[in-house]
Amino acid sequence: MSLTEFGLMGEHNRSNWIRLRTIILLRWFAIVGQLGALTVAQWLFDLQLELGLCYLAVGVSVMGNMVAIFVFPENKRLSESENLLMLMFDLLQLCFLLYLTGGLHNPFALLVLGPVTVSATVLTLRSTVLLGGTAFALITALVVWHVPLHTASGQILRLPDIFVFGQWAAISIALIFISIYARRITHEMHAMSDALAATQMALARAQKLNDLGGVVAATAHELGTPLATIKLASSELIEELEDRPDLQEDAQLIRDQADRCRDILRSMGQVGKDDLHMRQAPLSEVIREAAEPHQGRGKEIHIEERPGPGATEAQPQILRRPEVIHGLRNLVQNAVDFARAHIWIEAVWTDTHVSVRIVDDGQGFPPQLIGRIGDPFVRQRRSAADRRSRPEYEGMGLGLFIAKTLLERTGAELNFANGSDPFLPSTEQGERRGAIVEVVWPRARIVSEAGQRGVAMGKNRPLEI
Numbered sequence: 001m002s003l004t005e006f007g008l009m010g011e012h013n014r015s016n017w018i019r020l021r022t023i024i025l026l027r028w029f030a031i032v033g034q035l036g037a038l039t040v041a042q043w044l045f046d047l048q049l050e051l052g053l054c055y056l057a058v059g060v061s062v063m064g065n066m067v068a069i070f071v072f073p074e075n076k077r078l079s080e081s082e083n084l085l086m087l088m089f090d091l092l093q094l095c096f097l098l099y100l101t102g103g104l105h106n107p108f109a110l111l112v113l114g115p116v117t118v119s120a121t122v123l124t125l126r127s128t129v130l131l132g133g134t135a136f137a138l139i140t141a142l143v144v145w146h147v148p149l150h151t152a153s154g155q156i157l158r159l160p161d162i163f164v165f166g167q168w169a170a171i172s173i174a175l176i177f178i179s180i181y182a183r184r185i186t187h188e189m190h191a192m193s194d195a196l197a198a199t200q201m202a203l204a205r206a207q208k209l210n211d212l213g214g215v216v217a218a219t220a221h222e223l224g225t226p227l228a229t230i231k232l233a234s235s236e237l238i239e240e241l242e243d244r245p246d247l248q249e250d251a252q253l254i255r256d257q258a259d260r261c262r263d264i265l266r267s268m269g270q271v272g273k274d275d276l277h278m279r280q281a282p283l284s285e286v287i288r289e290a291a292e293p294h295q296g297r298g299k300e301i302h303i304e305e306r307p308g309p310g311a312t313e314a315q316p317q318i319l320r321r322p323e324v325i326h327g328l329r330n331l332v333q334n335a336v337d338f339a340r341a342h343i344w345i346e347a348v349w350t351d352t353h354v355s356v357r358i359v360d361d362g363q364g365f366p367p368q369l370i371g372r373i374g375d376p377f378v379r380q381r382r383s384a385a386d387r388r389s390r391p392e393y394e395g396m397g398l399g400l401f402i403a404k405t406l407l408e409r410t411g412a413e414l415n416f417a418n419g420s421d422p423f424l425p426s427t428e429q430g431e432r433r434g435a436i437v438e439v440v441w442p443r444a445r446i447v448s449e450a451g452q453r454g455v456a457m458g459k460n461r462p463l464e465i
Helices: 002-012 020-043 051-071 080-098 107-122 125-144 161-240 246-270 283-294 323-336 367-372 384-389 398-409 447-454
Strands: 149-151 280-282 301-307 317-319 342-349 353-360 414-416 433-441
Touching: 020 051, 051 317, 080 107, 080 125, 107 125, 125 161, 161 246, 280 283, 283 301, 283 317, 283 323, 283 342, 283 353, 283 367, 301 447, 323 398, 323 433, 353 367, 367 414, 367 433, 398 414
Parallel strands: 301 342
Antiparallel strands: 280 317, 342 353, 353 433, 414 433
């Protein structure tokens, strides 16, 4: 499953996140509140209400809850259409109760925002528009059609028309504003959640590949001696069995199979040298490993390494962590996607920091998006020329988000910039004029302990399984 498909699947299934039990519990709170408001209005303020119809409206909610409790299991999760029907029922029940108790002259008219806000949070845009349109139509009708509130003395309680109009306008604006606000915030939260899940998937995959490489390398190392012994003994048997061709042929087969096992282990172990090399490696080797999958994509990748001011010539041995390799690989992939012909990877180290700069000769980052780079699902409208130059590319910013998240987890700080002003003519721009991504680690966070002390790695340790 691709990361995009993962995000879309989460988008379509979010309406299933709400349990029926949650809706039932919230409805019980609403029922208690409605009964309490009716009781206070009757006994404390002595309002003359259509109590029969009011209690009928509340009783419908009670019956709906009872049916839901006894018919459906407690762990049932509501589908999109079921969620919409439940919220629509609550909206209609509330508006009917408002009709019986003064319409927009009732201060509890603001509660119509509740179902629409919930819809904007968990349902699709179509369902939210349908529910919001229904709420708008109902509150508009309540301005004209409602049962007035009467006191015991027969006095009608009503707001001035200008206040009723203000109440209607405020609720109408709130229906739009709160729906957009809740939907936008929820979308941001879901996008971040999906992207973090995709990051965890990518990291888990990289960790499994890293562990597999270590197991293969350790296996190749451990089996090297017995295979060499088998080959030596079979070679001696071949010489001693010259007068026994049938047995000599068997000895030859043993030696050939030992050579075959050696070749298989060698090919499987190409991902790593030995178990300690799986944990740390020179800075330039880690960069080459990260860039290797993109070497054959028609763009030339140049790797440059040099010490910074006051640093020693020997490059540091850095921790070969999956987060580092996978994060740098995503940054290189982004550079290759947008470069014209060349990508430069500059590795610089000092006594306090280790930095990697990835520069390309493309058009650079869009100036209006530089501040948002690293956020998930940032999509820019592509021009016709861009579609022709990269018809297969459908970037959503997820790769850069994953890279940024993984590298920051290792203690790195990322900076995004352009090599030159994209609005300058091409004749005034330098060769390295495209996007620049700089990754900077504190030396203590990325350089291995052995590399910090400048000592040998020591003996290989046995693999713990």
